[in-house]
Amino acid sequence: xxxxxxxxxxxxxxxxxxxxxxxxxxxxxxxxxxxxxxxxxxxxxxxxxxxxxxxxxxxxxxxxxxxxxxxxxxxxxxxxxxxxxxxxxxxxxxxxxxxxxxxxxxxxxxxxxxxxxxxxxxxxxxxxxxxxxxxxxxxxxxxxxxxxxxxxxxxxxxxxxxxxxxxxxxxxxxxxxxxxxxxxxxxxxxxxxxxxxxxxxxxxxxxxxxxxxxxxxxxxxxxxxxx
Numbered sequence: 001x002x003x004x005x006x007x008x009x010x011x012x013x014x015x016x017x018x019x020x021x022x023x024x025x026x027x028x029x030x031x032x033x034x035x036x037x038x039x040x041x042x043x044x045x046x047x048x049x050x051x052x053x054x055x056x057x058x059x060x061x062x063x064x065x066x067x068x069x070x071x072x073x074x075x076x077x078x079x080x081x082x083x084x085x086x087x088x089x090x091x092x093x094x095x096x097x098x099x100x101x102x103x104x105x106x107x108x109x110x111x112x113x114x115x116x117x118x119x120x121x122x123x124x125x126x127x128x129x130x131x132x133x134x135x136x137x138x139x140x141x142x143x144x145x146x147x148x149x150x151x152x153x154x155x156x157x158x159x160x161x162x163x164x165x166x167x168x169x170x171x172x173x174x175x176x177x178x179x180x181x182x183x184x185x186x187x188x189x190x191x192x193x194x195x196x197x198x199x200x201x202x203x204x205x206x207x208x209x210x211x212x213x214x215x216x217x218x219x220x221x222x223x224x225x226x227x
Contacts, residue, residue: 023163044162048155057150064088064148068137070125071152072097077109079150084117091119091144093137094153125153 003009007017020033029038057079067083069076072094080092097110097120110120123139128149130136135149 021161023161025163044159046158046162049158050152051154051156052151054150054152060148064146066146067091067148067150068093068135068144068146069150069152070094070128070137071150071154072099073152074098076150076152077113079152080113080118081116084113088148089117089119091121091146093121093123093125093139093144095122095124 010017018032018035018037020035022030022032022037024030024042025036028040029036030042031037054075063086064083066089067079069080069090069092072092076092076094077097080090083090092113097106097113099106101109114120121139121142121144123141125137125139127138128135128151129138131145134145134147137144137146137149
């Protein structure tokens with residue numbers, strides 16, 4: 001796909017690509033490097049970041065005998081399938097596998113993984129502590145022990161440095177806490193559009209585009225024409 005979205009290709013389409021960090025100056029202006037750019041509307045497509053970074057799981061070179069996973073989203077479920085195939089005993093803590101999918105899909109995924117030896121504890125994690133070389137998770141009704149813990153629950157928008165307080169910070173409500181991924185931007189916020197992984201329920205850019213950007217753009221265009 002990238003071959004159709006390189007800076008040269010975009011430039012031929014009349015799109016100016018600026019490789020600089022941007023920040024808002026006021027409601028209609030951003031600064032990117034040494035450039036000042038004005039517009040009636042801005043589209044934010046920054047990524048979502050995990051509250052607790054988990055990328056180091058991909059650098060792990062030791063197979064744990066037992067593994068605990070807190071989080072039932074795509075990353076948690078992917079690792080829940082991968083590690084048993086490497087020989088680990090895996091327990092997943094969370095209310096439902098892939099909770100934003102259809103119930104039928106949730107049940108199918110859970111059944112398949114259980115068939116591969118994955119144990120699901122459909123409760124919330126309340127506390128995590130060390131016990132010697134083990135990790136102990138306290139849930140609502142039990143304690144679980146493991147050699148390795150992966151926390152893949154909750155994400156936050158990567159908006160540091162954008163200086164949104166110069167734009168419309170009072171209209172934003174950012175998620176807080178391990179389980180929150182909420183960013184209130186369900187309608188146009190002063191012509192700042194939120195799209196891509198920043199707002200998608202599944203944090204997938206295409207899903208966000210289909211669900212949010214198109215209707216928001218139409219709403220904005222309609223309102224602009226009326227004005």
